Every structure is written in C-alpha cells, then in structure tokens.
Amino acid sequence: MSSTMRALVLADGRLAYHSDHPQPEPGPGEALVRVTRAGICATDLEMQRGYHPFTGVLGHEFTGVVARAPEPGWEGRRVAGEINIGCGECDECRAHGPAHCARRSALGIRGRDGVFAEYVALPLANLHAVPDNVSDDAAVFVEPLAAACSLLERAQIRPSIRVALLGAGRLGLLCAQVLALTGCDLTVVGRHTPGLELLRGWGIAGRDARREPLDDLARACDVVVDCTGSPDGFAQALDWLRPRGTLLLKSTYHGLPQADLSRVVVDELTIAGSRCGPFEPALRLLASGQVRVEEMIAARYPLEEGVAALERAGESGVLKVVLDI
Ligand SMILES: [Zn+2]
C-alpha cells in the first residue's frame, strides 16, 4: 500500500501542485524525512525555465524531521541534508565524496525527487543533525551557506588581500558574510536595494552598481567572486583582477560570456569554479550566529501556493522565499 503526499512536481517544464503524489520509498540505507521548511533558489527557477531537463519533485534546500530511519537514534531528529548522492564505489566517490561522481543523483535536480513535498528520501550519510539553537528558517540556508563556504576551500582568502564580490542576491549575501569572516578588504557590488541594505546592517561595504563609480576596482583586486548569474558578470569580474589574481565563479551562465581571455594569459590569472560545500562548517556558522540568514527571508508561502512562491522568487531583487510544508 503506497501513501500519497502533497508536492510541487515539475514535468515538461511545467510546475504544478499535486495533492496526491506518491510518497517516496526509501532505498537501503536511506531515511524518510518529513520536510518542514524549504527554500527556493536560482537553480529551481532555472530548472523551471527548462535549463536542466528534470521531471519530478523540485527543491533541494530544506530542513525536516526524520520520520523513519534504518538505524536507531535518528527518528524524530531535526536534520538538513546534503544534495549529492554518489555511487559510493568509483574512484571519485572514494577519494572526494559524491559531488563529482559521474553516476550521482542530486536532490530535486538530477534523477531524484526533491524537497518541495511532505516527504523526501535521502541516505543517512547525507543527513546532518541541526543544533537546537538553529531555527527551521535558518536551517533552510545550510545548503547554500555550505556552497558559500566552498569559496574558502577553492582559493586562499587572506586578511591582507582585496576582494570584490559581484552580486548581492541570495547567494551573494551568503558569500559576502563568509568572505567577511576572513578579515579581507571586501567590497560587494550589487544592483538591488534589499541586499545592499542588509550588507550595511552587517557592516560589510556594499556599493550600488547603478549609481556609484567603480573605477577604483579596475585591476585592483586579488580575488573577484562572481555571484551575478549573468554572463556580463564574468567580463566585469575579469576587469577587476590585478595580475596573478583569482576569479572565483559561483554563477552558472546561460549563453556564453564574452570576455577578453588573453588577459588570463598575459596577467596570469586563475579562474576557479565553486559549487557545493561542507555542511558542518555551515551549521557551525549558523549556530554561533557568525552568519545571519533569517533577515534574508523576503516572503513565505504554504506548499499549496508553491507555484506563486516560485514566481515571486523570480522577481528582480527578491531575496529568499521559503515554503512552509
Ligand atoms: Zn540551491
């Protein structure tokens, strides 16, 4: 007998609310988690626009409570979950984990139903207990905050260097806070008032690209991080690097960025990408209050109004939209 649940399902590029979607059946080693809250990010919007082919329950940022687990001690625990599930057997899985396994699935992104639903199945190995002092709202940010933390794994950000971050949206604001923790000389350049206002409140230097001159950044930065999601961000970021500087890309682009790649050769620049990151440091940063996230929530919707919630999240300048499941 299979039970049903409420879920937001993407099929043929169309997102729809279903009241009777089949509940997931956990595989060996997997837990069934009752999702309590979920976050909408750019990836979800891109998938809805058809940039990645996917059919199933959308969503990968969440917190929930373990309903059923193959090991004792998990049931009833509040958890967040890593999104990549590898084969566990290939060289890549064994050496570095599932993030780059060729046979991986990814929650609500690739080959596996996601979290915009009452229940989700995930391997126990993907679950992390959420500390008591981290609220459900804050725990929804663990996954993107982990992705922001991965910046520090990809380049040396020292207190003595100058860093520019392009983009003060959902991901940019998390990256900004993580970068600021290093004590580096950080400038964040954004285009939307809500993000710039939050930065001000956090004591992080933010500049409004619409009305402030940015000439002093040209060829002046040791590291530039692009969180714009726009191909123009790439060229802009390249312009700001000084010789031997490093460009860290958090954006995936639709279309190919136009940029003078000879500069990469002549100035010996490094370009590095960064995707998913470590959950434990992200949970520590939330538990200690070193990174602030709840004020990034712009709107909340019940799961039933999920289609409207994604529309809202896609409006320009709107920060985090959360779903109450
Ligand atoms: Zn995401």
Ligand SMILES: [Zn+2]
């Ligand atoms: Zn593998």
